[in-house]
Amino acid sequence: MSLDTLLALAAAGLEPWEERHPPVTNDGFRGAMRHLAGAVSIVTAGLGTERNGLTATSVVSLSADPPTVLVCVNRSASAWPLLVRHAHFGINVLAASQQPIADRFAGRNGEKGEARFAGARWIQLASGAPILADALVAFDCTLEERIQRHSHDILIGRVQALHGVGGTDPLLYWRGAYGAIRPT
Numbered sequence: 001m002s003l004d005t006l007l008a009l010a011a012a013g014l015e016p017w018e019e020r021h022p023p024v025t026n027d028g029f030r031g032a033m034r035h036l037a038g039a040v041s042i043v044t045a046g047l048g049t050e051r052n053g054l055t056a057t058s059v060v061s062l063s064a065d066p067p068t069v070l071v072c073v074n075r076s077a078s079a080w081p082l083l084v085r086h087a088h089f090g091i092n093v094l095a096a097s098q099q100p101i102a103d104r105f106a107g108r109n110g111e112k113g114e115a116r117f118a119g120a121r122w123i124q125l126a127s128g129a130p131i132l133a134d135a136l137v138a139f140d141c142t143l144e145e146r147i148q149r150h151s152h153d154i155l156i157g158r159v160q161a162l163h164g165v166g167g168t169d170p171l172l173y174w175r176g177a178y179g180a181i182r183p184t
């Protein structure tokens, strides 16, 4: 910051920028992120009875040509080893009625791995990753690139097949709770 700027701030009774904007804390960041409403997906990987998955809101479209998506996965998630080993994943976007599936894959009821898949119908498309038959929409992906950043891996998926029933509202997550779209 130049001396002129500092003098101008002092004349205006303001502190330098650094003092008016304290460093962003982890808790402050988490609190701010709570205001982002997100669609809820189940990210799945594995074959046969060796399957696992996690609930995720970090899914976004990357490009339409070629069709790619990305999702950010914590390397501490129990599903992470299978995502890397099989180099494929399903992005299963949930309908508003499917909150129990979100709870199961977030580990809220203590289920692990294969047990999370109970009570729903799963199919396989091109990549072999588990695809929820009743998903609002599902993206069947092969892993194109994995970028390690901080605690997470950014997984870029090449979309090999699409599936979905559509026709109903999505499940949303906002300020630490599930919800659905309300007409304005």
Ligand SMILES: Cc1cc2nc3c(=O)[nH]c(=O)nc-3n(C[C@H](O)[C@H](O)[C@H](O)COP(=O)(O)O)c2cc1C
Pocket: 040, 053, 054, 055, 056, 057, 058, 059, 072, 073, 074, 076, 077, 078, 079, 105, 106, 107, 173
């Ligand atoms: C609504 C919601 C969204 C989440 N989004 C993500 C996400 O985008 N990436 C991630 O790594 N974990 C995310 N999580 C946390 C994982 O679902 C959770 O840590 C994991 O499935 C449980 O860990 P475990 O499989 O090791 O038991 C989210 C959890 C919830 C409830």
